[in-house]
Amino acid sequence: MSKSVAIIGGGAAGFFTAINIAEQNPNLDVTIYEGSNKLLTKVLVSGGGRCNVTNTISDPIELTKQYPRGHDFLLPVFEQFTSDDTERWFTERGVPLKCEDDGRKFPKTNSSHTIFNCLTNLASKHNVVVKLSHRLENFTHVEHGWQLEFNRLAVTCDYLVLCTGSSPSIYNLLGTKDIEIVPPLPSLFTFKAKDHSLVDLAGVSVEKSSVSIKEIKNSSENGPLLITHLGYSAPAVIKISAWYARELSQLDYRFTLVINWGSYDAHMLRELFKSYTVDRPKERIMSWKEHGLSKRLWLHLCQVAELKEYTNWSEIGKKGIQRLTSALCQFESQIAGKSTFKEEFVTAGGIDLSVVEPDSFKIKGQPNLYAAGELLNIDAVTGGFNFQAAWSGAFIAARSIALHSQ
Ligand SMILES: Cc1cc2nc3c(=O)[nH]c(=O)nc-3n(C[C@H](O)[C@H](O)[C@H](O)COP(=O)(O)OP(=O)(O)OC[C@H]3O[C@@H](n4cnc5c(N)ncnc54)[C@H](O)[C@@H]3O)c2cc1C
Structure with a gap:
């Protein structure tokens, strides 16, 4: 029987994780569980409706300087997947980017719908199942994986990836699992x-x-x-x-x-x-x-x-x-x-980076549990850097799961 991956959160990090897992290991069953009835909400409104996907700064050291929280942790992360990789990833999948004078990169179409369409079409092409109105309420470790409790449904999975952004209920839930949370507060x-x-x-x-x-x-x-x-x-x-x-x-x-x-x-x-x-x-x-x-x-x-x-x-x-x-x-x-x-705003705070492995985005001491995106204690100044952290983390988590499950 195929192994299963549950991704919680249908935002930038959730979709990027799902697509990269499915591309790298097509034998896995990948499902995105989104709590609301909409997908990629922030992607659609981002960059004033244009989606500032990333930035021209691509040298990992220079890139880390844009992150008030997360700079040390991110150096080995950007050495694995930097802004150039983001541009290549989207271009190879039919979404060329253009660069503005200040270094910000947007889809050439100047529309965040292009990113939305790219991510949702690729997820569908790779048979990623998307379940809306599935809000995760609890998760517990069971033999070989995790039991997930949604509003009215319980499922099990082999791998669990949390991509819930700055969701207060998930911070509270993680606190009860002894996963350290840096108190969230607004930035930007x-x-x-x-x-x-x-x-x-x-x-x-x-x-x-x-x-x-x-x-x-x-x-x-x-x-x-x-x-x-x-x-x-x-x-x-x-x-x-x-x-x-x-x-x-x-x-x-x-x-x-x-x-x-x-x-x-x-x-x-x-x-x-x-x-x-x-x-x-x-x-x-x-x-x-x-x-x-x-x-x-x-x-x-x-x-x-x-x-x-x-x-x-x-x-x-x-x-x-x-x-x-x-x-x-x-x-x-x-x-x-x-x-x-x-x-536009981001949340400073989230999962303490000392419990995250930068080579896999796995949570230390928790078997087959991963996290990516704004849920982590990483945030940047404006310029496409917040999405860049989400793309990089999601790509590395996906690669790790795809390899581990083979
Ligand atoms: C108006 C605005 C404009 C922005 N513009 C830019 C920009 O141009 N460039 C840039 O780099 N950054 C921008 N940002 C920041 C960027 O949008 C975020 O950093 C990025 O979206 C984080 O992605 P994520 O997938 O981690 O979280 P999110 O995009 O927040 O996605 C998390 C998803 O998880 C779901 N979820 C939460 N809890 C649960 C649960 N318990 N069960 C199931 N699902 C759950 C949520 O409903 C949501 O869909 C902007 C932010 C805002 C608010």
């Missing part, structure tokens, strides 16, 4: 400003900001920054929210965001302003153009620095230079909460 979010002093500038963005969190030593991220109606967004903020997800949670998302609006060097800026007091004494400060910011933001920062509309460089004085430099390089904004970024 935007900041809500308390008494938003810049609300009138909502929509204004800067290309080269650097931001830091006053309460967290050495915290700093660079990149575009957007002032929103609620507070701040765009890559600089999203990245710092991911790298300090745990610390920000401990601060209850109440902290001081320090903004350098142009990644300026404060010392050089002070010297430049000093030189203007001699070189261009009669020029109005507000007319200065080389700041690289939008006019509205520049005028606002001049007001923050208490400069009058007609103040010229000869009148600025030492204190005025100090205030203007601070407004440009160390603008402080009180943050009192978080919000989502284009509805």
Whole structure:
């Protein structure tokens, strides 16, 4: 009789595991059990409906640098299956990818439906059985495998792969099985400003900001920054929210965001302003153009620095230079909460990586039990890296099961 594999969760990790097992060992019976009545929900909404499948960064060391949680564990993982392998995998199965200037890779069709169709068609081609509305409620080890309890059904399988994403009930269930869980909390979010002093500038963005969190030593991220109606967004903020997800949670998302609006060097800026007091004494400060910011933001920062509309460089004085430099390089904004970024978020936390074998994605000490995807304590900044971790883990788990079962 053929051996059976039960995959719990019909998301990216679940489908990728199922298809790769079926391709590598067609003698196995593979079933995906999905708790809801829909498949690949996150794939469909991902990347604004375009699905940011992966990224051009493919060197395993460079790739691991995109993961606030999981970087050490992922090095041997990406040495086995990296972003180039993801691109090859999809291209060979009729889905060529295209690359954007920032390194993100999408299907050439620009539609997440292409990824959805690719995964569901391949699963069907390889006789993977898909059962919707089958929510796993418990699993227990039995001789040669696992007994699974769904809403109204119990089945047994030889191999069990958990791909349930950030499902709280599965975290609780795993806790009862002595599988260590790092407490889950959100990552990839935007900041809500308390008494938003810049609300009138909502929509204004800067290309080269650097931001830091006053309460967290050495915290700093660079990149575009957007002032929103609620507070701040765009890559600089999203990245710092991911790298300090745990610390920000401990601060209850109440902290001081320090903004350098142009990644300026404060010392050089002070010297430049000093030189203007001699070189261009009669020029109005507000007319200065080389700041690289939008006019509205520049005028606002001049007001923050208490400069009058007609103040010229000869009148600025030492204190005025100090205030203007601070407004440009160390603008402080009180943050009192978080919000989502284009509805995109990931969960930091999940199965503790010390119990996962990176060569097989097998859970240590649990016979024939595997896990892949967001259920593990792995998460990344935006750019296709979260899917990449899911593809890599799922491929390695599948290869291990396919080989082991032969
Ligand atoms: C709006 C949005 C956009 C995103 N865009 C991108 C992007 O462009 N690029 C990128 O890299 N990442 C993106 N991400 C993150 C990415 O979607 C996830 O990292 C990825 O989907 C994780 O895949 P997964 O299979 O592990 O989990 P999921 O996709 O969450 O799938 C888990 C599945 O398991 C099912 N399940 C849960 N519990 C049970 C149970 N007890 N029994 C049976 N089934 C169960 C769930 O219903 C679900 O279908 C985005 C996330 C969001 C929310």
